[in-house]
Amino acid sequence: MYDFKYQRASSQADAKEKFSTADDPRYLAGGMTLVPVLKQRLDNPSDIVDLSDLDDLKEITKEGDGIRVGAMCSHHNVNISELVIKEIPALAKLAGTIGDPMVRNRGTIGGSLANNDPAASYPSAVLGLNASITTDKRTINADDFFLGMFETALEEGELITSVLFPIPEIAGYQHFPNPASRYPIVGAFVAKTAGKVRVGITGAGPCAYRETQFEEAWADGSLDPQKIIDIKLPSDGLNSDIHASAEYRAHLVNVMARRAIS
Numbered sequence: 724m725y726d727f728k729y730q731r732a733s734s735q736a737d738a739k740e741k742f743s744t745a746d747d748p749r750y751l752a753g754g755m756t757l758v759p760v761l762k763q764r765l766d767n768p769s770d771i772v773d774l775s776d777l778d779d780l781k782e783i784t785k786e787g788d789g790i791r792v793g794a795m796c797s798h799h800n801v802n803i804s805e806l807v808i809k810e811i812p813a814l815a816k817l818a819g820t821i822g823d824p825m826v827r828n829r830g831t832i833g834g835s836l837a838n839n840d841p842a843a844s845y846p847s848a849v850l851g852l853n854a855s856i857t858t859d860k861r862t863i864n865a866d867d868f869f870l871g872m873f874e875t876a877l878e879e880g881e882l883i884t885s886v887l888f889p890i891p892e893i894a895g896y897q898h899f900p901n902p903a904s905r906y907p908i909v910g911a912f913v914a915k916t917a918g919k920v921r922v923g924i925t926g927a928g929p930c931a932y933r934e935t936q937f938e939e940a941w942a943d944g945s946l947d948p949q950k951i952i953d954i955k956l957p958s959d960g961l962n963s964d965i966h967a968s969a970e971y972r973a974h975l976v977n978v979m980a981r982r983a984i985s
């Protein structure tokens with residue numbers, strides 16, 4: 724690990740101030756990605772601005788027809804939130820499948836979305852539920868947020884403060900986990916909200932995406948697995964590694980989507 728200056732923010736304004744006055748800073752949430760990156764000397768920031776004390780980013784509240792989840796909510800807190808369990812049980816379930824107990828206790832929804840790992844679980848829910856990401860500057864729609872592998876619409880220093888998830892009529896999540904890390908090799912989040920079906924897929928490609936062929940097949944809102952069972956998705960552009968070939972991932976997208984709705 725290279726040397727850096729550690730700074731602990733006392734408020735959102737303080738975090739922004741500390742970030743904007745440093746040479747080459749990074750925000751620190753739970754450190755589940757950033758700390759290993761620093762330990763391997765893959766990054767060399769001048770300053771670390773720790774968000775741990777920002778309690779206003781750790782709230783989960785009902786807001787109109789949606790649930791707002793603060794950026795510093797750990798996966799564990801989303802998993803056990805009575806509000807999330809009642810209104811969007813598939814989201815609580817997803818949070819409970821992430822990594823292991825240490826990762827779920829330290830890792831945050833804001834850190835996960837800002838990082839945008841191709842296999843991160845939350846992006847599938849953000850896309851499937853048509854959530855919006857609130858930052859200190861603006862609101863970014865799900866469809867505009869994930870730009871590519873580890874790339875998002877966030878600008879330099881832009882702070883995610885919360886995520887607003889519309890409450891669906893029904894939703895389901897299923898993933899096929901890597902047996903070592905528990906990251907999804909493929910994960911599918913299917914949701915019907917106000918009569919419209921959306922399908923968010925993670926793990927399959929370089930970046931989470933919506934599977935529009937399934938959305939079209941379920942355009943009548945029926946969520947009948949037979950309507951997608953014969954859809955053979957192309958494997959072009961999908962990830963291929965020692966865990967699964969692109970062809971196998973394409974197959975898993977269909978299987979996970981059907982398991983999600985079952």
Ligand SMILES: Cc1cc2nc3c(=O)[nH]c(=O)nc-3n(C[C@H](O)[C@H](O)[C@H](O)COP(=O)(O)OP(=O)(O)OC[C@H]3O[C@@H](n4cnc5c(N)ncnc54)[C@H](O)[C@@H]3O)c2cc1C
Pocket residue numbers: 749750751752753754755756757758794795798820821822823826829830831832833834835837838842843844845881882883884904905906907
């Ligand atoms: C062993 C292991 C298994 C895992 N398994 C899974 C899994 O199955 N599914 C899954 O989805 N994830 C998995 N993860 C990732 C984990 O869930 C974390 O969400 C992810 O690593 C981000 O961690 P963090 O929230 O601690 O953010 P950090 O590591 O602190 O930060 C990550 C990045 O986000 C930036 N950042 C953090 N917060 C904000 C914010 N509010 N606004 C703007 N930028 C911000 C930081 O500057 C940094 O660049 C796993 C991680 C490990 C180590």
